[in-house]
Amino acid sequence: MSNSFIDYLLRIRIPVIVFVALASFAVTYYVSRAERDGVGYTPDQPINFSHKLHAGDMKIDCQYCHTGVETTRFATIPSTQLCMNCHAVARTDRPDIIRLTEYYNSGKPIPWSRIHRIPDYAYFNHSSHITAGIQCQSCHGDIQNMEKVGQVNPFTMGACLDCHRNPEQKMPYLKQVKQGPDYCWACHR
């Protein structure tokens, strides 16, 4: 093997290979980041429920359906019975409402597709965030304008800490805001 070939290998070929590999990794990493974090995930639902109609146009308070969000860890998906509070009489002729009524009468739960999910080892608490005055939209996006709900923000630990450490930047609407906890057991136990 000639000296010049090794020289070529060391000075050009290998650096180029390494650069291409790193560059493609970096590009893929950043381009696919949102996808990997689940941003933009908008699954089909068994019933085409419109948050835009209910929360946006009709201005029904979030907590009419998502009870418990102020007092417990969970925002909770409302029970079918709660839908029937209105839809026993409202719009009973629409196909989706007919489907809803069928679910209700069958006694089976509606299998909603899950959109937001944090891992089981993270214990997120809705109540402490809501009582601090943080709006639903800060994490869930402009839900009142969504015909079909999708994920808007990444639900990663980095995203959590981003707000916990800089709440005044992330939530300028809050007048008095303290930093959120950033020790491990605040969320993981």
Next chain:
Amino acid sequence: MAEHNKDTNNEKLYWKSIEEFQNDGVLDPSHYNEFRPGVKDDFDPSSSLNGISRRKFLTLLSASAALAAAGCTDYRDKGKLMPYNSKPEEITIGVPNHYASTCTGCENQCGILIKTREGRPIKVDGNPEHPISKGKICEKGQGSIMDLYDPSRIKSPLFNRNGIYNEISWIEADKQIIKALSELNGNTAAIISHRVFSPVALRLHSDFADRYPGVKFYYYDLFEGQSRVNAWRKCYGENSTPAIIKWEAADVWVSLEADLFGAEGNPVEQIRAHANRKDVKNAQKMNKLYAVEGRMTTTGMNSDYRLKLNTAKQYDFLMSLISDLSKQGVTSDLFSSVDFSAYDSSKLFENNSKDAKAFKQLVKDLASNRGKSIIYAGETSSEQVHILVNLLNEALGNSALYDTKTENLLSSGSASKSDWESLIKDMKSGKVKVLINYDSNPAYHLTADYGFEDALKNVGLVVSLSTLENESSFRSNYILPINHTFESWGDAQTRSGVKSLIQPVIEPLYNTRQKESILLNWMQDDITKFDAVAYHDYLKNYWLSFYFAGGANPDKWWFAALHDGVIVDTGAPDIKYTFSKDSGKDVKNSAVNSDGFTLLLTHSPTLHDGRFANNGFLQELPNSVSKITWDNYLSVSYNSAKELGIKTGSMVELDVDGRKLNVPVLIQPGMEDKTVSIDLGYGRTKSPVVAQAIGFNTISLMSKEAKISPFVYQNVKITPIPGKYELASSQDHYNYDETLIRDAHLKRHIIKEGTVAGFIANPNFLHEGPKHSQISMYPIFEYKDVKWGMNIDLNKCVGCGQCVVACNVENNIPVVGKDQVATGREMHWLRIDRYYSGTPDEPVTSVQPMMCQHCDKAPCENVCPVVATTHSPDGLNQMVYNRCVGTRYCSNNCPYKVRRFNFYDFRDHFAKGYYYQEPVNYAHNPEVTVRSRGVMEKCTFCVHRIEQARSQAKVQGRPVSGADVKTACQDACPANAITFGDQNNKESEFAKDHEHNLAYFLLEEINVKPNIAYLAKLRNTQPEGA
């Protein structure tokens, strides 16, 4: 050996096992061997992988890659969210509900609160409204959650066809049984049940016997305390029942072979009373506890004075006590009814021995505390001993401590020996056509000389009602699965004035029925119309007719009663106990004078009569004295073992009047020579897998003709036989008080003790002497808000282990199995260390709960290469499972040895994944991560409860305070020895206790700044010569 006991500073030198005590200067191999024998590299790649060729490996690799590719689904799919169709009103997702009920695990029938999450019971606590248990519950009650979710529960009715069990329908089974019951024609049917404490169930039984003439109920329990009851009735009349003792009012407690803090009476009540009298803030008022016993019990460990006494010599002991008391000038006409002239303490105890001195002190204390002391004999004692105890208490005026407001109710009572004998005779003659084991196990519990199993062959139809397979169901034609108590309705009453209710907290998990409903259904004309709530109506009607005082809304009254779970009546007329003066006349010693071994069969606080044998939590709870798990063993004294030439782990043959059993030996410090003891309830032969081959069935040593009591046998022959047996103990690993340098050991001060008199004279005695100057290379962190801490009062703690079970249930701690405990891999976050000092003949024992100390300068944190363990701003040592890579450096660097490593996914590993099956996962606390293989874990100070309290406080707009949080161990501690709170709130009682004169921190000199303060134990002993 003697060198050990006396060090130069005249301080106690603690030792933890006989092996440690014996070896003089030579270190136990376990102290320098990194691994215990039996620990092997389970992950040896050469053993399992080298059989695969390169080609095969590549084939497998590509096959799995192809499979993975084929298995690809939508990677963004996050599953489904299933809301309720219509949400039950009382459920809020994420918020637990508590339902009041009653524990039916033993005859105490304590009130409980069952915590449920989204309809699943996950934890059992005591019901604070219950006047007896007062918010605490023993280990059996706490562990019973595992019985509900036992994967081996019988799931539908079974029919035995030639030894093979086939599933059948309830209707089919009911029809066959009803047919047999209706065609008795002068023959009889026997229903064998444990004793019943439910007034409603008793009425149901009598209704049932009316409906089917010829049906007779037989009630029994292995521990029915019959000798106590018989003795009491001889002293206080046929209708009287043994009085309830106002323990708290007694200044001197004398326990005669009674494990008051173990399994005797109601341990929860007794531990609480004891703790209330061991309050350091009221040191003048501390009680004096004497334990007079042949074996070593939890009570003996915690006593102020312990006298060793051969179990067969209790009669002599009491007579000597009377003799010495009268010599002291205590006179009573009751004394003249017994002939004690031949007895004298000098014949019982060697002159000037520790026991003789303690006896003298006992006589002095009894004489000077008349009316304020109590003598209490255990359930194993003979009738004669109980009569003498009653007589002594009466003569000393101690009957003033008998509770006159409430009395014990015996409810169903129990079948006598002659009842059983005539039943067996009838069974043999074929007169008994139907035999129903009504949630009972007579084939295991009845002594072999009854010949029950033999007689069973002539019974036409045998039916077993049971939750689990057992020795009796094994011989049945039909097995009918019944509900767990948590799925049942019911009530209970063990004392007058206190009635408690049982309500279901979950729908039956399987095709099971409540045992009372089964009887109720059989009483109907049309048995196909089973109604699961019929027993509820039966119960409610009874209660309304008997206890409802009237009012507009009986339903409201009923719901209120269910809500509270207990109804307390007051205002009943005072109970009078009139001692008949001649009671002492006929007493004579039932024990013979002999030099042979005395065998004492004992009541296990965990397995009870064997019904909890299939419960991994209870099997793995270390015995509070020996720290042995998963076994029963013969406890032998140090000298007797020497005499017999046996060691811990040797096998011996026990020969009790010809009944033989081979058992392993444990040398137990503090045992009386020539007295041996072994637990009952082990050695189940027909049981699901957890109890299989665990321990030895010592019921086979019992006889219905026992002379002293069913639990005490004299002249037992003990013959060493070849063979070794491994006892899995949780004590001898984690020798954190051991160092290679003996002298350093003396200065460690892990246990500090004093005397009450010493403390009163000099409250600061603990902190005198030179202090370590503590400097640190790390900057001091300022804890601005709360700083969590814990106090453990060693005066109150008796080492019962209920905190350990509470912690296991709360924190999803797995059962690891005997083999893993033997290699030191038990996962308990909280353990109770037990130390002996002195000689194995007369040890002084100390106990100490030990868990993560949440050190301010935690040594574990410095060495973690992946920062998986860090410190929180509220003073907690955090462990993050997801970061942990399992180097175990932290455990190596922990001075307290409280970290636990998941060598396996233990749920998967134990008994071939027994606890990996449905529905065990229902029992998990959803607030605590279930850890998997390869991560470290340890006590979290119940951080999920802390964070819960934090967010609660936040919702309510106030700062979190120390009083908001109670840890699981604190909740469970019947002595209230554990308190938890905020050290920074200097005004709080907690913070004051944290800096109490008696508070000390472990291994203070290494400057890790632990956050658990131990309050040093004060023994209420008389100073020498006083």
